[in-house]
Amino acid sequence: MTKIAIVYHSGYGHTAVIADAVAAGAKAAGAQVHLARLESASQDFTPALEAVSGADAVIFGAPTYMGDVSAPLRAFFEASSKIWMGQGWKDKLAAGFTNGLTFGGNKDHTLTSMWVLAMQHGMLWTGPGVPLGNMNGNTSAAPEAANRIGSALGVIAQSDNAAPDVTPPAGDREFARLLGERVAKLAAKLAG
Numbered sequence: 001m002t003k004i005a006i007v008y009h010s011g012y013g014h015t016a017v018i019a020d021a022v023a024a025g026a027k028a029a030g031a032q033v034h035l036a037r038l039e040s041a042s043q044d045f046t047p048a049l050e051a052v053s054g055a056d057a058v059i060f061g062a063p064t065y066m067g068d069v070s071a072p073l074r075a076f077f078e079a080s081s082k083i084w085m086g087q088g089w090k091d092k093l094a095a096g097f098t099n100g101l102t103f104g105g106n107k108d109h110t111l112t113s114m115w116v117l118a119m120q121h122g123m124l125w126t127g128p129g130v131p132l133g134n135m136n137g138n139t140s141a142a143p144e145a146a147n148r149i150g151s152a153l154g155v156i157a158q159s160d161n162a163a164p165d166v167t168p169p170a171g172d173r174e175f176a177r178l179l180g181e182r183v184a185k186l187a188a189k190l191a192g
Contacts, residue, residue: 004033006061009062009073010037011063011070014164015063020035022061022176022180040071045079053089055092056092056093058123067109087121089122090123095125100159103149128175143172147175148172
């Protein structure tokens, strides 16, 4: 059984909803999932670092704050430098997701930060492999459409200023579930 670590920060609970959907997709594809929720930039990152080290794949997640990853995930990235020195995560599969209030907000930059970290570690990055929402039989990028915003680099979700049980919408949750499923299946192929 492949192991997937999902390392994420969620400031208001919306990104946690996406992390849970990613985990559900990975579990449905047969993977063992470890959710490592980061709480602050000054916490002890040892358990999360060990979870990634023991996993076949990692999926990073964070809200987009001021056009980039939130401070707890950035601090986790910096805490991985000793592992980087020994290339301890080389050839692990990696992916990412982000969430924010607006459709834009430079969420692509947040995913790029995750991608760069993965490349620094020698990991193998995968996108979600889901066509744009308006190519999935929908005439518009409706809230029910997976990949309604249009991202090939990772999952981009948008949450209105409402409670996490209301938003992000169903299409964004499905997009996240599909990412988890894809990563689990690819990790199993690589391990096979």
